Structures are given as structure tokens and as C-alpha cells.
Amino acid sequence: MQTVVTGERPCWRCRVDTAGALVCPGCEAPQPLASDADLFRVLGLPRSLVIDAADLERRYHAASRAVHPDRHQMADAHAGALAVGASAAVNRAYRTLRDPIARARYWLDLHDVRLGDDNNRVPPALAALVFETQEKLEELRGANGDAALRQEIEAVHADLASRIAGFETDLETQVVTWERDGVSAAPATLADLKRRLSEISYLRSLLDDVDAAVGA
Amino acid sequence: MSQVVGIDLGTTNSLVAVLGDDGPRVLPDPATGARLLPSAVAFLPDGQVVVGRQARELAGAQPFDTVLSVKRFMGLGVEHVTDDDRRRYRFAEREGALRLVVQGREVTPPEVSAHVLRELKRWAEAALGDAVTRAVITVPAYFNDSQRQATRDAGRLAGLDVLRLVNEPTAASLAYGLERGDEGIVAVYDLGGGTFDVSILKLRGGIFEVLATGGDTRLGGDDFDARLADLLRRELPAEIREHPQVRAQMLAFAERAKWSLSEGEQAEVALALPNGGEVRRTVTRAQFEALIAPLVDRTGVVCRQALKDAGLKASDVLQVVAVGGSTRVPLVRGQMQAVFGRPPLVDLNPDEVVALGAGIQAGILTGGQRDMLLLDVVPLSLGIETMGAVFTRLIDRNTTIPAAARETFTTAVDDQTSVDVHVLQGERELASDNRSLARFTIPVEPQPAGVPRLEVTFLIDANGILSVTAADLRTGQARSVEVKPSYGLTDEEMERMLEESIDFAEEDVRQRQVREARVDADTILNATRVQLAKHGTLLEPGEGQRIQEAVTALQVARDGEDYVRIRDAYDVLSQTTEPFARRIMDSSLMSAVEGRPLEDL
Numbered sequence: 068m069q070t071v072v073t074g075e076r077p078c079w080r081c082r083v084d085t086a087g088a089l090v091c092p093g094c095e096a097p098q099p100l101a102s103d104a105d106l107f108r109v110l111g112l113p114r115s116l117v118i119d120a121a122d123l124e125r126r127y128h129a130a131s132r133a134v135h136p137d138r139h140q141m142a143d144a145h146a147g148a149l150a151v152g153a154s155a156a157v158n159r160a161y162r163t164l165r166d167p168i169a170r171a172r173y174w175l176d177l178h179d180v181r182l183g184d185d186n187n188r189v190p191p192a193l194a195a196l197v198f199e200t201q202e203k204l205e206e207l208r209g210a211n212g213d214a215a216l217r218q219e220i221e222a223v224h225a226d227l228a229s230r231i232a233g234f235e236t237d238l239e240t241q242v243v244t245w246e247r248d249g250v251s252a253a254p255a256t257l258a259d260l261k262r263r264l265s266e267i268s269y270l271r272s273l274l275d276d277v278d279a280a281v282g283a
Numbered sequence: 284m285s286q287v288v289g290i291d292l293g294t295t296n297s298l299v300a301v302l303g304d305d306g307p308r309v310l311p312d313p314a315t316g317a318r319l320l321p322s323a324v325a326f327l328p329d330g331q332v333v334v335g336r337q338a339r340e341l342a343g344a345q346p347f348d349t350v351l352s353v354k355r356f357m358g359l360g361v362e363h364v365t366d367d368d369r370r371r372y373r374f375a376e377r378e379g380a381l382r383l384v385v386q387g388r389e390v391t392p393p394e395v396s397a398h399v400l401r402e403l404k405r406w407a408e409a410a411l412g413d414a415v416t417r418a419v420i421t422v423p424a425y426f427n428d429s430q431r432q433a434t435r436d437a438g439r440l441a442g443l444d445v446l447r448l449v450n451e452p453t454a455a456s457l458a459y460g461l462e463r464g465d466e467g468i469v470a471v472y473d474l475g476g477g478t479f480d481v482s483i484l485k486l487r488g489g490i491f492e493v494l495a496t497g498g499d500t501r502l503g504g505d506d507f508d509a510r511l512a513d514l515l516r517r518e519l520p521a522e523i524r525e526h527p528q529v530r531a532q533m534l535a536f537a538e539r540a541k542w543s544l545s546e547g548e549q550a551e552v553a554l555a556l557p558n559g560g561e562v563r564r565t566v567t568r569a570q571f572e573a574l575i576a577p578l579v580d581r582t583g584v585v586c587r588q589a590l591k592d593a594g595l596k597a598s599d600v601l602q603v604v605a606v607g608g609s610t611r612v613p614l615v616r617g618q619m620q621a622v623f624g625r626p627p628l629v630d631l632n633p634d635e636v637v638a639l640g641a642g643i644q645a646g647i648l649t650g651g652q653r654d655m656l657l658l659d660v661v662p663l664s665l666g667i668e669t670m671g672a673v674f675t676r677l678i679d680r681n682t683t684i685p686a687a688a689r690e691t692f693t694t695a696v697d698d699q700t701s702v703d704v705h706v707l708q709g710e711r712e713l714a715s716d717n718r719s720l721a722r723f724t725i726p727v728e729p730q731p732a733g734v735p736r737l738e739v740t741f742l743i744d745a746n747g748i749l750s751v752t753a754a755d756l757r758t759g760q761a762r763s764v765e766v767k768p769s770y771g772l773t774d775e776e777m778e779r780m781l782e783e784s785i786d787f788a789e790e791d792v793r794q795r796q797v798r799e800a801r802v803d804a805d806t807i808l809n810a811t812r813v814q815l816a817k818h819g820t821l822l823e824p825g826e827g828q829r830i831q832e833a834v835t836a837l838q839v840a841r842d843g844e845d846y847v848r849i850r851d852a853y854d855v856l857s858q859t860t861e862p863f864a865r866r867i868m869d870s871s872l873m874s875a876v877e878g879r880p881l882e883d884l
Contacts, residue, residue, distance in 0.1 A: 128487070128488065128490050131490065131656060131658060132490075132656055135656055135658070135745070136685065136744070136745045137447075137647055137648055137656060137657065137745065138656075140446060140447070140648040140649070141648070141649060141650065151685045151742065151744050151745070152685075152687070152742075154685045154745070155684075155685040155686050155687040155742065156687075158658075158682070158683040158684070158685065158686055159686070159687070161683070162682065162683065
């Protein structure tokens, strides 16, 4: 285990203090990622569930301009390799943090809460809906091109999509409250968040099934 | 340092461009001024290789030994070759990278492609007056890892350091963005000779962010030609229908008919048959459209999926950019309009826009275009084969590159000495339904099963090409990784081909010298003929005879392959005609003097 370096982080090339930046403020060389850098830190954000989408995009673009391999094409091989690694981290950070669900999952990860295997089990609150939808899909696969059935499935599709949107909005308001109350890491909060994430990801995969059936 | 060029290595045509002070420009053939180089390579019986327009014309005479669209075969294995491909070319029945058989010799697609790249390199060097050693080469966005590696190998074989592979639709968006400066969502619909791509991008503040991409690497204008040619061939007598020469001629006719059907409502087709007969018929646009409609519909399905992957609706799209020669077909334009709800933008030349974009990317890489940055994605999911021959995804399609994924591996039996990782690319559930990229072998120290812990990192770089590294998690030490590409060239094969390509380059230089000597010979032969006709009266007794002998000697040398002999015969003619030329000069001076009043002298 490496101890967290406090104080100076000198640039590997010009020895200027980089203060943990992605590229050296002196010579623009990409820096190795700090061992304690999480995806929030990569884009210069605190570990918060609440993120402003426009601000996130601005940070992502600025970080990309700094570390993308295109910007270090003419540098030496070491700088080039660091640029690829840093750029991959920046891309992963943006991909994870811009989606509220992926962000919340990652945030739980950081708090050592795993969604684990029970994530694949049907959340009790959704059991009836899941059962009904699967049955309809089964019917649709059996009966080729039944217009009435197809319409029904399309209605289910719309219902699922709006439920997911509702869950997501709900989640976002919840996390704002949690952040404000400063109880973000309280066990009850974590359990609640975990349950909600399970439900959303279950709905998302159900929606994918419906999509596949309708598209076929 | 010399300039970095941008190359559009197309299925039917290729171009080279460069970023100048006033924007990107295409560099033409120094001899003819042509901007498009047909991506055709003809292998002659005497070992010579002809590239471009001349090669295309040889397709009728020697169809099996003239490769018209090698791009279709890049990064494939013999099991991916279709029946139709087998009717047009010969292949070696071997595992690994595909090999075409031309003039009884095996060549890999990267070697064939390298001939096209060498010719473009020559064009660029002539236009820039400097050696060209570095290039950005475009590839279809939907190219997988093997196809990208094969393209990079082709560049290396042509003596080019390939700084970056850029996706064709993305390159087009750079040219479009530089030209128009729009901000918002842009869809690029790129239908070339052999490949189809669609990319949905977000343009903002100089950042070109690809949100989703989709495509089909075996769908293009060539398929339109093939369908039309098949229709025409079916009407021929059975005994000549399958004749390879008839096939090749029919394809050429079909292509011309397609062009004229983009403008007019019907096209005339006339074909001289090998048995001396002739076939004439008319094809209407409606007939042509009925043939290609299923293909065009397929592009629509891909576009809708790309929009869905980007999380967008058609109405979110600000502009649709048409790229590739096949977007000139009215039915294709109609499809774009149907999918995106607006007519495509066609003010940039669809044949040149990708090359111009590649030139811009070359400028971005060398610091000449600092305000623009391209963020592209991986077109197909990347993963590994896991227990039960299942495909486990590690990096999803449409993930922005560079992208990395880590996975921990251990051993299944005691004292296992290596761990094998099978990497695949695709979207299917079963490993065998996806495209195998490579097998990686990582050595481990013999230990009880489950004890070793290997962390394997999969890294996709900005070219969309995968590399794999491994580390022992318990010691933190890096482990070597042995790569066995499924359809690519091994390092040893590359090494051997590079050596051969150097030999070839020497042969290439010789051929160029022959060509240049011939051009000079033709110039002096022509001038001599003109001057003899004009100023024959100035010849001294016996001089005409001597000049005629030198002319004949040069004509004979000119038709041979020995450039030294051509140069020598050139010098003889030049010396022989020198007194005659001086007399012509004097006499024209005299006549100029004679005509003028004295005081002017």
C-alpha cells in the first residue's frame, strides 16, 4: 500500500511542482495518475453524488485538451504512453459520472458497498411488473406480427421508459437531500440507494429485452 | 521535419491531402493532375506491379491478377471470403491472415494496399518537393482491430510512419467543421465503394465528440454495381455468362450505368462479347433502384441504431453530411432524408472530404491546428472468452478512446505455467459468433490452482487498436505477453515483408526512372518531328539522315525497359540535332531582324 503523498508532486520531466494536475503546468507533460486518484478527482471534483452536467462537460473537454494523445504526438514515447493512460482515465471518469446511475454505483463502490449478486434477483417491488412483461414478450415471440399484441408491448415499453425516468428524477432529488444533510455515508442511506439502483438497473435490462423483442 | 500527409485509403479510390496555410488541399498526380487514384493494383506476368487507372484498365484482360478493392480483404481470414469473392479472385487455403494468389504468387492484403500507398506517397513527394515519411490514414469507423492493424501494416510496408488511424466519417466531420463552424449534433453518412459508416457527433468549442457510430464494412457502391452486373449477365447466353472477362467488363459497364442513372432516368449498356457478338440494352432508374433498395434500407437500420445508441432522436440532428461517392445515388439521398428528416449537406465534394479531414488531423497532430480536438469511439465491443465459450464484454461499443479495462485472472489447475486469454470483438453473446482478434499467452510460475493473481490491462489507443499488458498482482511485476493475432501478420512476417518491400522500392525507383526517361524521350522526339517539318530547309546534306537514325535509335530504346539506354539514345539525338537547333534559333533571329526597321536594332 502506497502512502498518500502530501505536498509536492514534481513533474517527471521538468521537476516543477504539478500539484497533482493531469499535465505539468510548466512543460505540459502528462503526469502519472496519483495512486489515490478516484474518478471524481480525475476531473477535479469532490466525491459528491450531485454533479452539474454542464460543468462536468466543460471539465471533460478541458481535461481532454490537456491529456489527449493528439496533443502529445510529437513528444517522447514515455509522454505518449502517459497521455494514453491519462486520457483513458479521463474518458472513463466522464462516462461514469455523467450517468446518474453509473455515478451512484461508483460512489457506492468507493464506500465499499457492492451491489453484489442479489442485483440479479428481481426486486420485490417490481415482481408483478416483471412477470407480466415477460409473459407478454413470450406471447409476442410465439404469435408472429399480432398487431394488437404489438401495441400492448409498445405501451409496456413507454411505461417502462417513464418509470425509469421517474426513478432517476427521484434518485436525483434524494441525493441532493442526502448531500445537504451530510448523511451520505450513513448505513440506512447506503441501503436505500442500493435498493433504488437495483430497481433501476432491473428496469433498464427489462427495457432492453422489450427493445430487442420489438425490434425483431 | 517534412510534412505529415493525410491519406484516404478508399475501397475504389484513394487520395492524399495536406494542411497548408490556407486550409487543407488535395495533392494531385504530378503527371496527369488527377486527384483520385483508383485503388487498383495489377500484377503483371513479368513481376511488374501497376497501380491506379492503368491497373483498372487491366482488370478486363487479367481479372484474377488485378485487385480492384483490396480494402474488402484487410484483416480477414480465408473463412471470411464469400462465394462471390472466390469467383473474382484466387485465395490460398491457409489459416491466419488472408492471402490472395496473383500470377501464382501469394500476397497479403496489406502488401497490395502498400502499392497504392507508395503511389500516393510519390504524388505527395512530387507536389511538396520533399520526402514524405509520416502519414495519417483513414479507416472505416466500423473497422475492427484486425482491419486497423492491417491498415497500419500497409503503411509501414509503404515506408510510412502511420501517426494515426482516423475514422473516415470523423475525418469528414473535421473538414466540415473547419469549413462551416457549426455547433451542435451532426450526423455523417458515409457510403463509399465498399464500406458504410454512420457517425453521430457533437461539435462544441472545437471539440468533435463522437457519440455513437455504426456501419457495415461490406456494403458500398461496389455492391450496387455487382447487383446490376448480375442482372445484365443473367440475360447472356449461359456459355459466356461465367466468363471472367465478361464478369469484369459487366462490372465496369454497371458502374458507368450507375453514374449516368444518378443524373438521367435511363442508361444504355453495350457490350462486345468474346464470341464476337454484341449485347445492347437499356436500364431504367426504377429497375436499378429496385435492385439496390434492400441494400439502401440496410443503411437506414444502421442509422437508427446509431441515433438510439447516442440517446438522440432524428430531430436532434442539426445537419446531415453526405460523404463517399455512393451518396450521389438519388435513392441513397432519399434514405438520408427519410432517416434524419432533412436533406443532406452536399457542398463539400463527397470524394475529397475524408482526405481533407485526414490532412487536418495531420495538422492537429503536428500542432498546426491547435484549436480542434477529436474524441472518437470504439465501434465494436471488446471482450474475452470465458467459461462455457461465452463472450464477456470488457469495453462496450461507443466507448470513447483511449479506453482501458482491467481484469484479474488466475489458474484453473495446479502448476499451470501459463494463462491464455482469447480476445474477441463484437456484440454477440457466444464467443464463436464474434470476431477473434488474438490469443494472448501470459507465463506464470507453477503454483497451486487459484493462487497466482494476474492483472491484465486491455488498452485501446487513439487508433482504436488494442494492446494487452499483464502484471503479477502479488509481486507487482510486469509479465510478458505473447500475442498470436488471429488474422493479422506476426512480427516475423512483417519483418520479412519489410525487407521485401525495400527490394521492391528499389524496383520501384527503377520503374520511375524508366517512366521519366520515356517522358523526356517523347518530348525531344516530338520537338524534333515538329522542327523537321517546319525548318527542313535548314538541314545540311546528310544531316537529315543522321537525325533520322538517332530518332529511330531513341524510339527503339524508349520502348524497352532500360532507362540508361533511353538516356544514352536521348543524348545522341540531342547532340545530333544541336547544330540544326542552333541554325533554327539564328534563322528566327534573322527573320525577326529582317522584319524590323533598322533604327530599332
